[in-house]
Amino acid sequence: MASVLPLAGLRETGQSRIWLDTIIKGDCVAALEALPDHSVDAIFADPPYNLQLGGTLHRPDQSVVDAVDDEWDQFASFEVYDAFTRAWLLACRRVLKPTGTLWVIGSYHNIFRVGAILQDLNFWILNDIVWRKTNPMPNFKGRRFQNAHETMIWAAPNAKAKGYTFNYDAMKAANDDVQMRSDWLFPICSGGERLKGEDGKKVHPTQKPEALLARVIMASTKPGDIVLDPFFGSGTTGAVAKRLGRHFVGIEREQAYIDAASERIAAVEPLGKAVLTVMTGKKAEARVAFNVLVETGLVKPGQVLTDARRRWSAIVRADGTVASGGDAGSIHRLGAKVQGLDTCNGWTFWHFDDGKTLRPIDELRSIVRSDLAKMD
Amino acid sequence: MASVLPLAGLRETGQSRIWLDTIIKGDCVAALEALPDHSVDAIFADPPYNLQLGGTLHRPDQSVVDAVDDEWDQFASFEVYDAFTRAWLLACRRVLKPTGTLWVIGSYHNIFRVGAILQDLNFWILNDIVWRKTNPMPNFKGRRFQNAHETMIWAAPNAKAKGYTFNYDAMKAANDDVQMRSDWLFPICSGGERLKGEDGKKVHPTQKPEALLARVIMASTKPGDIVLDPFFGSGTTGAVAKRLGRHFVGIEREQAYIDAASERIAAVEPLGKAVLTVMTGKKAEARVAFNVLVETGLVKPGQVLTDARRRWSAIVRADGTVASGGDAGSIHRLGAKVQGLDTCNGWTFWHFDDGKTLRPIDELRSIVRSDLAKMD
DNA sequence: AACTTGGTTGAATCAGCAA
DNA sequence: TTTGCTGATTCAACCAAGT
Numbered sequence A, B: 001m002a003s004v005l006p007l008a009g010l011r012e013t014g015q016s017r018i019w020l021d022t023i024i025k026g027d028c029v030a031a032l033e034a035l036p037d038h039s040v041d042a043i044f045a046d047p048p049y050n051l052q053l054g055g056t057l058h059r060p061d062q063s064v065v066d067a068v069d070d071e072w073d074q075f076a077s078f079e080v081y082d083a084f085t086r087a088w089l090l091a092c093r094r095v096l097k098p099t100g101t102l103w104v105i106g107s108y109h110n111i112f113r114v115g116a117i118l119q120d121l122n123f124w125i126l127n128d129i130v131w132r133k134t135n136p137m138p139n140f141k142g143r144r145f146q147n148a149h150e151t152m153i154w155a156a157p158n159a160k161a162k163g164y165t166f167n168y169d170a171m172k173a174a175n176d177d178v179q180m181r182s183d184w185l186f187p188i189c190s191g192g193e194r195l196k197g198e199d200g201k202k203v204h205p206t207q208k209p210e211a212l213l214a215r216v217i218m219a220s221t222k223p224g225d226i227v228l229d230p231f232f233g234s235g236t237t238g239a240v241a242k243r244l245g246r247h248f249v250g251i252e253r254e255q256a257y258i259d260a261a262s263e264r265i266a267a268v269e270p271l272g273k274a275v276l277t278v279m280t281g282k283k284a285e286a287r288v289a290f291n292v293l294v295e296t297g298l299v300k301p302g303q304v305l306t307d308a309r310r311r312w313s314a315i316v317r318a319d320g321t322v323a324s325g326g327d328a329g330s331i332h333r334l335g336a337k338v339q340g341l342d343t344c345n346g347w348t349f350w351h352f353d354d355g356k357t358l359r360p361i362d363e364l365r366s367i368v369r370s371d372l373a374k375m376d
Numbered sequence C: 001a002a003c004t005t006g007g008t009t010g011a012a013t014c015a016g017c018a019a
Numbered sequence D: 001t002t003t004g005c006t007g008a009t010t011c012a013a014c015c016a017a018g019t
Helices: A011-016 A028-033 A078-095 A111-120 A168-174 A210-220 A236-243 A255-266 A290-295 A331-339 A362-373 B011-016 B028-033 B078-095 B111-120 B168-174 B210-220 B236-243 B255-266 B290-295 B331-339 B362-372
Strands: A003-005 A022-025 A040-045 A096-106 A124-133 A149-156 A183-186 A226-229 A247-252 A304-306 A313-316 A322-324 A327-329 A351-353 A358-360 B003-005 B022-025 B040-045 B096-106 B124-133 B149-156 B183-186 B226-229 B247-252 B304-306 B313-316 B322-324 B327-329 B351-353 B358-360
Touching (some): A028 A247, A040 A078, A078 A111, A096 A210, A111 B111, A124 B124, A183 A210, A210 A236, A210 B290, A226 A236, A236 A247, A236 A255, A290 A362, A327 A331, A358 A362, B040 B078, B040 B210, B096 B111, B096 B210, B111 B124, B168 B210, B183 B210, B210 B236, B226 B236, B236 B247, B290 B362, B358 B362
Parallel strands (some): A040 A226, A124 A183, A226 A247, B003 B022, B022 B247, B040 B226
Antiparallel strands (some): A096 A149, A304 A313, A313 A322, A322 A327, A351 A358, B096 B149, B304 B313, B304 B351, B313 B322
16 A cells, blocks of 8 residues: 556556556646546645745744745746646546545635636536634734634536435534534644654645644545545645545655655554444435335325324325325325425325324334345 | 615715714715725625525424515625626725724625635735534435534735724633633523514514624724725614714615614614723533543544443444444433433533443543633 | 424535436 | 436524413
8 A cells, every 4th residue: 555656558448457556756737637537525735825934933932933844835937836836737627537525725825826726627616615724823923813623525527416425424423413513623744743854844834734634535535536636745645545545646846745645544453344434415315106005005095194293194095105185195295296396205204003103104204214224 | 863865966065974873875886986995894794695595494393484585685696696707806905994903794605705705806815713503404305514603804905904993802711711712602682682673573683693794803803993884775884883983984875774774773872981802701501412521532433331220231333322232323322222211411421431431422522621611 | 381393503625327 | 409307405693472
């Protein structure tokens, strides 16, 4: 795992997927062109932020702030940065499956340009996510608010994209049974998690916390999916993907980062399958048609169903339709019809009398489902 | 105060400032051109967001969401929206003093375009500020994260601008003596603050909370300063400016909004000078979800939790859910399930073994909370 | 008077599949 | 590509009415 691939001939390998769980050395766009069309399930991109720093920044105690002034973060102008951004985004879209999604993280220096270009390229923004830092760097000059967050954009490859993965139920269950919001709170990467060289200095200036990547990957991919990171850096995406039972592909130009990331990922122990099971809701359950209930005798032809307050009633017919007054149809159609609505979930609308109380027919469906589960 | 000015001849009035504390009726750009150069200290702009909505959206209870589908939010394309944005931003800069600053609020639908154009026009971004909503609208279809914030950009008129107002010490004092961060927590505008017509319906679909404007104005202006709002709407900027001892100028096209704003502002009582020195904001106790413990490593995926008497056990999964036997769910749901109850407080029910004794996971939450106590 | 219950609402780019 | 069917899906706050 985490071997480094030479660039030549990758695309021709087609479905062999020898590039899985590797770091490709090279320029982002060139390396992306070597990968097959529609081959990855998700992309997490942490591109250069194009920080426009003036002189050296000193803390109040006169110590010097170790700023991000690497060569790879220098762009001559917004135009150059925009062209760079368009190029790698287009290359990413070709590689992304139609059902895949793209994440980009940035700060106010670059994220507005990235977001506007995403829209110009007809990507479809699903959310902007705010990473609130528990321990951001203070503003030393006292001339601005403390810059305490970064922004991520989560986007589908086009406006019509359907079927992307969003583990809604897992996110909700993990968040004390309320929807996960667009503002996330995490510490910055520090302490033992922060990669340091033999000189004790940080290996990469903008290493992202694993917790952030973990939520991204848990939310938008399934176990076994492939996650691409075109600006691999210290390999946080790869380390978290491996730990969470996903495959990764990294692209990185600098050998020092590749070395550090390879070593880091090699030490990661994947979690077991049982732990990685993703919480799913009703949507993922086997479909059970109403007539199965009739056929199995859980509901009898001629039986009367009502809504929860007995305002409306319907009679069950042998073919699995229900009838009320002059109307008849599926449990959904008739439920909508009697209420005067466009749609209705008949499973939760119609109830049966168990001798004591009214219970939704959805409970009978659960019985069928649990019977089916035993037959696996 | 809050009289409505006709548009003609304003610019010629020069320094007479008869336009102070008035609402100018007209198109944003045209009205701005009627104001003198370098005449206002701050601008707060809440432009149309260019929402691109599909069909009608229903809540789970089948009620219809009252969407923002007003004519003024309709743009033919991104190009048209961008041209509109460039025009009003340029007009704003001419009117803004060299020492003044500009605020723009938006959502992911438009804020990236606004930010990129600001940079293209050589505005200088000072901060992006996240307004975290305490009570955002849910995501009804479960296909995205709950869109729980909006973004503001705070910018100086050019890269070299010096001497802008930032009341650093007031912000810090108001924030329990730590620097004010770039993420702010406020409820949406509702209840008594929300302007309603005689029909009981909201006057304006996107009225902003006064608390938000109060922090903006307190942070970036001095008493007696002039605050311009080129998209005045229901007049929140004017009402707060007046209350805080600042002057305002509003621009608005629709007479209904002008009427409501005028009446609203007339009823505002300015605060006394002494009161205007320091303001404090209240804080809510941080809510910590279980997955935060997993993400921060206080609880590990695969770790076993039990109840206080070890009668039941559960395994922690990477997505922040817990599993036991064939069941899985949130700590609360699973706790209820294994006990055969309807509800359960998972925080006090589930325990971990610290090597000596069983301790409720609630104690781990306390640890996180004390780390977060410095924040909203 | 204090509390409970039920209804309403908010800047929303909000479904998936099979025929 | 379009149509139609199945059936999944909400949180915090405010307010009015009932207990």
